[in-house]
Amino acid sequence: MSADDAAIEAFVARILEGSVRAGARAMRLVDDREPIAREILDRLYRHTGRARVIGITGNPGSGKSTLTDRLVSHYRTQGKRVGVVAVDPSSPFTGGAILGDRIRMNQHATDPGVFIRSLATRGNLGGLSRSTNDVVAILDAMGFDIVLLETVGVGQDEVEVVKLAHTSVVVLVPGLGDDIQAIKAGILEIADVFAVNKADRDGADRTIRDIRNLQMLADTAATGWTPPIIRTVATTDDGVADLVEAIAAHDTHGRAAGSDAAERLRRREAHILESLIRDRLVERMVEALGDAATRRALLDRLVARETTPYAEAQRVLDELLRG
Amino acid sequence: MSADDAAIEAFVARILEGSVRAGARAMRLVDDREPIAREILDRLYRHTGRARVIGITGNPGSGKSTLTDRLVSHYRTQGKRVGVVAVDPSSPFTGGAILGDRIRMNQHATDPGVFIRSLATRGNLGGLSRSTNDVVAILDAMGFDIVLLETVGVGQDEVEVVKLAHTSVVVLVPGLGDDIQAIKAGILEIADVFAVNKADRDGADRTIRDIRNLQMLADTAATGWTPPIIRTVATTDDGVADLVEAIAAHDTHGRAAGSDAAERLRRREAHILESLIRDRLVERMVEALGDAATRRALLDRLVARETTPYAEAQRVLDELLRG
Numbered sequence: 001m002s003a004d005d006a007a008i009e010a011f012v013a014r015i016l017e018g019s020v021r022a023g024a025r026a027m028r029l030v031d032d033r034e035p036i037a038r039e040i041l042d043r044l045y046r047h048t049g050r051a052r053v054i055g056i057t058g059n060p061g062s063g064k065s066t067l068t069d070r071l072v073s074h075y076r077t078q079g080k081r082v083g084v085v086a087v088d089p090s091s092p093f094t095g096g097a098i099l100g101d102r103i104r105m106n107q108h109a110t111d112p113g114v115f116i117r118s119l120a121t122r123g124n125l126g127g128l129s130r131s132t133n134d135v136v137a138i139l140d141a142m143g144f145d146i147v148l149l150e151t152v153g154v155g156q157d158e159v160e161v162v163k164l165a166h167t168s169v170v171v172l173v174p175g176l177g178d179d180i181q182a183i184k185a186g187i188l189e190i191a192d193v194f195a196v197n198k199a200d201r202d203g204a205d206r207t208i209r210d211i212r213n214l215q216m217l218a219d220t221a222a223t224g225w226t227p228p229i230i231r232t233v234a235t236t237d238d239g240v241a242d243l244v245e246a247i248a249a250h251d252t253h254g255r256a257a258g259s260d261a262a263e264r265l266r267r268r269e270a271h272i273l274e275s276l277i278r279d280r281l282v283e284r285m286v287e288a289l290g291d292a293a294t295r296r297a298l299l300d301r302l303v304a305r306e307t308t309p310y311a312e313a314q315r316v317l318d319e320l321l322r323g
Numbered sequence: 324m325s326a327d328d329a330a331i332e333a334f335v336a337r338i339l340e341g342s343v344r345a346g347a348r349a350m351r352l353v354d355d356r357e358p359i360a361r362e363i364l365d366r367l368y369r370h371t372g373r374a375r376v377i378g379i380t381g382n383p384g385s386g387k388s389t390l391t392d393r394l395v396s397h398y399r400t401q402g403k404r405v406g407v408v409a410v411d412p413s414s415p416f417t418g419g420a421i422l423g424d425r426i427r428m429n430q431h432a433t434d435p436g437v438f439i440r441s442l443a444t445r446g447n448l449g450g451l452s453r454s455t456n457d458v459v460a461i462l463d464a465m466g467f468d469i470v471l472l473e474t475v476g477v478g479q480d481e482v483e484v485v486k487l488a489h490t491s492v493v494v495l496v497p498g499l500g501d502d503i504q505a506i507k508a509g510i511l512e513i514a515d516v517f518a519v520n521k522a523d524r525d526g527a528d529r530t531i532r533d534i535r536n537l538q539m540l541a542d543t544a545a546t547g548w549t550p551p552i553i554r555t556v557a558t559t560d561d562g563v564a565d566l567v568e569a570i571a572a573h574d575t576h577g578r579a580a581g582s583d584a585a586e587r588l589r590r591r592e593a594h595i596l597e598s599l600i601r602d603r604l605v606e607r608m609v610e611a612l613g614d615a616a617t618r619r620a621l622l623d624r625l626v627a628r629e630t631t632p633y634a635e636a637q638r639v640l641d642e643l644l645r646g
Binding site: 038041042045046048049059262265266269270272273274276277278280281282284285289295296298299300302303305308309310311312313316317319320321322 | 361364365368369371372382585588589592593595596597599600601603604605607608612618619621622623625626628631632633634635636639640642643644645
């Protein structure tokens with residue numbers, strides 16, 4: 001064993017003991033895309049798979065952040081250690097909502113049983129899924145019992161991130177307007193549990209009825225699980241205990257359901273593996289497009305229609321890929 | 324020139340003449356990922372760059388579909404031919420909203436100066452951007468003066484798609500709730516024009532004030548353009564003429580602003596080129612992961628922690644990539 005190896009082993013051991021300092025350091029290495037992060041994660045990975053990952057997805061304004069906060073308190077009361085990963089792809093350029101997340105969660109800031117991490121997207125080259133996966137793996141290895149994975153919206157990105165969850169909670173609010181059917185068509189496919197938050201508002205009954213109607217049209221026979229619809233008012237904690245129970249029920253169902261549960265675990269691994277590969281492929285593409293001047297010259301030729309993106313894409317692919 | 328070449332040339336010529344049948348056929352070839360589609364697009368590309376692409380982005384419930392409809396009518400009154408591409412990543416699995424789009428646009432169905440195309444995402448492997456780019460290029464080559472590119476939400480996917488637009492309209496509605504700041508932080512970066520739709524509702528003034536406040540904090544000096552905020556009521560056509568004017572003003576500004584406009588055109592080409600490369604890389608990744616049985620065996624080994632995604636990703640990358 002080399003000196004390097006021994007140092008990495010010692011660092012990994014500290015993470016596995018649950019050291020917050022070591023865990024946070026590992027997450028920074030992931031952020032900075034340090035090559036050593038891969039090696040650390042590779043060693044940690046065999047110790048993961050124990051944490052239950054719960055996705056909390058909802059549009060801005062649905063109150064999912066407050067709800068996440070409440071869930072943390074409930075799980076802490078049960079004596080569970082809780083990690084929170086707040087993913088915010090709604091702010092692709094500025095990461096503007098991140099500060100708000102940090103302030104919001106301050107009530108848990110001094111609780112050593114809670115670890116909060118915010119992730120924004122990094123430009124347009126993807127990598128969000130990979131970073132999320134790595135951070136969740138580190139929290140898992142650190143021994144957190146529950147990881148709450150909070151994401152905005154129901155776009156493709158969110159669907160990606162949600163693939164990491166053992167249970168997905170979709171948060172809706174009454175009165176989203178006439179296009180609500182359009183959202184739900186996608187939402188139905190990712191929700192294991194619905195939370196109708198702000199349920200003290202007008203229109204909550206209507207929202208619940210809408211979801212029920214959609215569920216009646218959907219094929220749930222394959223899994224034997226019909227996602228329950230829980231009314232919550234996160235600001236007053238109303239219904240949050242019911243939500244915790246519904247999540248636990250889904251977890252129990254998942255562990256009992258045999259092939260369905262196994263398929264879900266495979267899907268998680270596929271997601272993690274493909275994120276890693278895709279991320280590196282995109283990095284290589286960026287390298288192949290050359291430095292700023294080379295890249296700019298190429299783009300100018302494309303703007304002038306002196307060449308086509310189809311021809312140039314083929315050239316780059318031939319350069320990158322084996323036979 | 325081979326017989327094949329001559330046939331492709333003839334087909335391309337029909338598209339360039341604006342044949343709806345040839346254009347629709349080319350779009351189906353793109354959908355089906357027929358290799359010949361690349362060749363057709365490569366030949367069409369030198370004839371593109373004339374259409375003005377206008378992005379219309381808004382959350383479900385913002386009424387952007389009705390607004391798009393109204394814009395079509397206004398541009399038709401000006402004698403312009405209009406293509407509409409409705410991209411719907413909100414329904415990643417079922418494509419459930421697509422039928423609604425088709426029905427919605429029926430009023431234009433018999434107008435030969437309007438061409439409508441809906442695109443849903445295709446599973447989780449990306450490709451949406453590439454398909455969108457290809458369809459817009461075909462409409463451009465067919466001689467449509469305006470292409471309206473309608474997208475849901477403001478996630479990463481939508482930001483991707485919007486990169487294709489010369490002018491981006493962000494549609495907001497009053498009363499989206501307390502998290503609205505979180506959306507706007509991202510929205511501010513992509514909007515060239517704001518439409519506050521359903522402006523007859525309570526809270527419109529507040530929404531406009533919120534946008535203005537955010538704009539005051541943002542740095543618009545670089546482009547010399549402060550996105551105007553237009554009140555619209557799409558259902559009654561109120562304000563839609565103002566919106567058309569604001570879009571035209573942004574277009575004029577863009578053409579006059581020298582380096583900024585050039586940079587925007589380069590960004591479009593970069594987006595198109597990178598989508599093509601990324602799409603093919605992901606295809607190759609899927610091929611490298613093998614058939615269903617091979618893939619499943621690998622995933623089972625990952626679930627059992629007999630190997631790690633980090634090691635397996637490296638193996639696949641070594642197989643795919645040149646040195």
